[in-house]
Amino acid sequence: MSHNGNIKLQIDNYSLFYGDFQALKDINVAFEANKITSIIGPSGCGKSTFIRSFNRMNDLISSVRVQGRIVLDGENIFDLDPVDLRRRVGMVFQKPNPFPKSIFDNVAYGPRMHGVRDRGRLTEIVESSLRSAALWDEVKDKLDKSGLALSGGQQQRLCIARALAVEPELILMDEPASALDPIATLHIEELIQILKEHYTIVIVTHNMQQAARASDYTAFFMMNEDRSGSLVEYGPTEKVFTNPHDKRTEDYITGRFG
Amino acid sequence: MDNQETNASFSRRLFSLQHVVDETPIIAETPRASIGSQEAIVRKQLTQKIVFGLFWLTGLLAVAVLIGVVGYLLVQGAQVISLDFLLTPPQGGLEGKGGISTTIITTLYLVILTIAIATPLGVGAAVYLVEYAGEMHGRRGLVPVLVSIARLGVETLAGVPSIIFGLFGYVLFVLYMRFGFSLLAASLSGACLILPVIIRTSEEALKSVPKSYREGSLALGTTQLQMIWTVVLPAALPGIITGIVLSVGRVFSETAVFYVTLGGSYRIPTSLLSGGRTMALHVYYLAMDTRAFDKAMGTAAILILIIIIINAIINYITHRVSVSLGR
Numbered sequence: 001m002s003h004n005g006n007i008k009l010q011i012d013n014y015s016l017f018y019g020d021f022q023a024l025k026d027i028n029v030a031f032e033a034n035k036i037t038s039i040i041g042p043s044g045c046g047k048s049t050f051i052r053s054f055n056r057m058n059d060l061i062s063s064v065r066v067q068g069r070i071v072l073d074g075e076n077i078f079d080l081d082p083v084d085l086r087r088r089v090g091m092v093f094q095k096p097n098p099f100p101k102s103i104f105d106n107v108a109y110g111p112r113m114h115g116v117r118d119r120g121r122l123t124e125i126v127e128s129s130l131r132s133a134a135l136w137d138e139v140k141d142k143l144d145k146s147g148l149a150l151s152g153g154q155q156q157r158l159c160i161a162r163a164l165a166v167e168p169e170l171i172l173m174d175e176p177a178s179a180l181d182p183i184a185t186l187h188i189e190e191l192i193q194i195l196k197e198h199y200t201i202v203i204v205t206h207n208m209q210q211a212a213r214a215s216d217y218t219a220f221f222m223m224n225e226d227r228s229g230s231l232v233e234y235g236p237t238e239k240v241f242t243n244p245h246d247k248r249t250e251d252y253i254t255g256r257f258g
Numbered sequence: 259m260d261n262q263e264t265n266a267s268f269s270r271r272l273f274s275l276q277h278v279v280d281e282t283p284i285i286a287e288t289p290r291a292s293i294g295s296q297e298a299i300v301r302k303q304l305t306q307k308i309v310f311g312l313f314w315l316t317g318l319l320a321v322a323v324l325i326g327v328v329g330y331l332l333v334q335g336a337q338v339i340s341l342d343f344l345l346t347p348p349q350g351g352l353e354g355k356g357g358i359s360t361t362i363i364t365t366l367y368l369v370i371l372t373i374a375i376a377t378p379l380g381v382g383a384a385v386y387l388v389e390y391a392g393e394m395h396g397r398r399g400l401v402p403v404l405v406s407i408a409r410l411g412v413e414t415l416a417g418v419p420s421i422i423f424g425l426f427g428y429v430l431f432v433l434y435m436r437f438g439f440s441l442l443a444a445s446l447s448g449a450c451l452i453l454p455v456i457i458r459t460s461e462e463a464l465k466s467v468p469k470s471y472r473e474g475s476l477a478l479g480t481t482q483l484q485m486i487w488t489v490v491l492p493a494a495l496p497g498i499i500t501g502i503v504l505s506v507g508r509v510f511s512e513t514a515v516f517y518v519t520l521g522g523s524y525r526i527p528t529s530l531l532s533g534g535r536t537m538a539l540h541v542y543y544l545a546m547d548t549r550a551f552d553k554a555m556g557t558a559a560i561l562i563l564i565i566i567i568i569n570a571i572i573n574y575i576t577h578r579v580s581v582s583l584g585r
Contacts, residue, residue, distance in 0.1 A: 055477060057473065057476070057477065060473075060476070083479050083480070083481055084479065085479075086476060086477055086478065086479040087478065087479030088479075090477065090478070091473075091477040093470060093473065093474065093477075095470060097468070097470035097471060097473070097474040098474075099471060099474065099475070099489055099493075100471075100492070100493055101492075109475075109478065109488070110478040110479070110480075113475075113478065113479070113480045113484050113488065114479065159474070162474075162478065163477070163478070166478055166479060
């Protein structure tokens with residue numbers, strides 16, 4: 001597939017195994033910078049495993065083995081130090097997971113871990129990150145309160161602010177709104193639209209309306225007969241949803257299975 | 259036609275139930291009880307009352323035993339407890355003359371020293387077992403085997419009688435390492451005794467820290483050590499402190515280990531290498547070697563009071579720490 005614009009992340013012949021079980025099979029795709037790419041597909045087709053490859057979170061599972069290359073700005077991520085890679089590639093998880101620390105300390109956590117000690121600098125980072133995550137106005141008077149005391153939607157935006165605070169280039173979101181109510185979901189979607197000005201975003205979602213509404217490109221994954229996941233179709237969201245070239249994509253999108 | 263009958267009987271039953279619901283408000287809170295006849299409901303409630311009554315009784319019994327023991331000691335001990343008793347050293351002899359001042363100080367020395375030795379070792383071992391060796395399970399090689407042996411060792415040690423630790427400490431620290439009957443030998447032996455407790459409780463506390471905290475930290479580009487230090491340990495701290503509290507009580511009340519490693523001198527230890535006598539040991543000596551049984555009671559009462567006070571202080575601090583961490 002050819003794309004205009006610059007490529008942020010390119011995946012070449014990527015396969016992933018849990019022990020003997022192949023979870024992802026020969027995936028080739030490239031994600032454009034400053035765009036939102038959504039990954040859709042039925043449960044268990046490897047969507048989460050796929051995006052957890054981009055910041056090498058799968059490394060934490062000892063039985064995982066990979067083949068192929070994932071290239072971030074010209075560098076194969078498997079040649080990089082995973083700790084350094086994860087600073088460049090932020091992640092927002094399915095369930096909001098703020099630390100049991102104050103709102104301030106949650107956002108300042110990443111910068112502190114990377115050596116920012118100056119209180120004034122930290123205060124600036126916390127404010128700008130919370131503003132970018134559209135949470136500043138709601139929490140500016142209670143920065144010393146626990147992050148766990150916020151509502152679910154606020155907690156998720158706090159986690160987004162926490163990820164932004166280390167200035168990542170690429171942000172991965174693993175069903176970031178699946179644990180939230182419709183209004184909080186809408187907030188997150190609006191936020192993602194604003195964030196794409198500065199960041200490249202890859203988002204896994206179960207919710208097809210969300211993919212259709214909120215993304216520029218869509219990748220559709222499906223299980224093969226041996227239960228390994230592979231990429232069926234990739235293209236501009238509008239095309240994938242209105243005029244898919246693969247029959248399976250059409251069946252999935254029109255709700256015939258999945 | 260069958261359906262109609264069922265419907266009729268169902269609405270009849272519903273009606274009779276409505277009556278029950280109006281009469282007895284408890285049923286409204288337990289919707290499950292609304293299935294079945296009125297007698298069945300009454301029977302269920304009666305069963306519930308009887309079972310709750312039994313629970314209540316067993317709870318009461320447990321508390322009564324505790325209060326009985328402490329109360330008996332306090333009443334018996336009250337006759338000898340005075341400021342003088344607390345502030346004068348024991349004088350020995352068959353009459354068990356004197357107070358308990360030096361044994362209080364020796365006990366505090368020993369508790370602090372033992373906890374100071376065992377806590378870093380125990381928490382460190384737990385961090386290793388949970389955070390680093392956790393993935394070893396089911397794998398082959400020398401390290402996984404050693405790790406599973408270590409786990410088995412910890413579990414076994416938790417059930418070993420304390421006199422065994424005492425004899426071990428006597429042979430290793432008192433004789434072989436030539437520490438003699440001393441604070442050092444006793445606290446090292448005591449540390450061996452409480453290590454399994456600290457390791458087990460710390461392990462449980464570390465395991466209960468949600469995976470999402472660890473992932474959240476690592477996803478920001480922290481090293482595993484940073485993650486453990488800044489997220490996992492603070493979140494596990496209340497559980498770890500619980501283990502330390504249990505151990506403090508254990509050291510306070512331990513007798514057998516210190517009987518064979520600390521000696522029995524009732525002077526205040528002047529260095530790590532001098533011996534001494536803890537309050538628990540003093541209770542034992544008074545009861546076995548003197549006629550001053552009342553003083554043994556008094557000492558025991560003070561010992562229990564100190565344990566209660568120290569537990570209360572540690573619990574208060576833990577509460578404050580976890581509140582400020584959760585802030």
